[in-house]
Amino acid sequence: MDRKRMGQVAEEAAVHYLKHQGYQILERNYRSPLGEIDIIAEDRNTLVFIEVRSRQGTRFGLPQETVNWAKQQKVKRIATHYLKTKNAWKKACRFDVVGILFNEEGEVKSLELIRDAF
Template identity: 35%
Template sequence: MSRPTTDERTARGRAGEDAALGVYERRGFALVARNWRCHLGELDLVIVRRDLLVFCEVKTRSGPAFGGGYEAVTWSKRRRIRNLADAYLERSGFEQARVRFDVASVWLGARGADVEIFEDAF
């Protein structure tokens, strides 16, 4: 089996983000930012419900070869996401919001997406 192309990986990541966002929207959250970038990197999803701002790292898998999404968020990645969140908060006007860090593990299969949200993951 050949390695997926960059376009295929981008499309898979986008589909995973769409699926995770759908779960959050059904829970009453609204999208604030998607793929927000600065010099430190990128935040996948920034969503809000009342005074709770959630930074969600989305990990999309098409099979079990590389493990689950939650396990893919290493300590160094968590530190980078926290630093990105600090940069986002400095620029966004959400300084007074409660903040939570989630991981969305998305499995894409023939029957659609299976999404598991790990709230307060780190």
């Protein structure tokens, strides 16, 4: 499976899982001049900015480990842009990460949700 397709499948799996966890999906692939956030959702009364990461193996670590400090800062800047644009400053917010591993056949092997990841 090519990288782009793997990302699409991972995001679909994440959305499906998040809905089952009670999240209400508000936006997918939210784009701003600063970049993109994979999923924006509400979990109860909290606005959640979600980064989805996927890999086909753990040789180089888990997918969720790729959300390093620089990526966290970028997501925070994009989230700030979203809050300004939607005038949502008063909402409680958090940042979650979904890590997805695929097997050799391109099927989801495991999915981990890290709430309040950073």
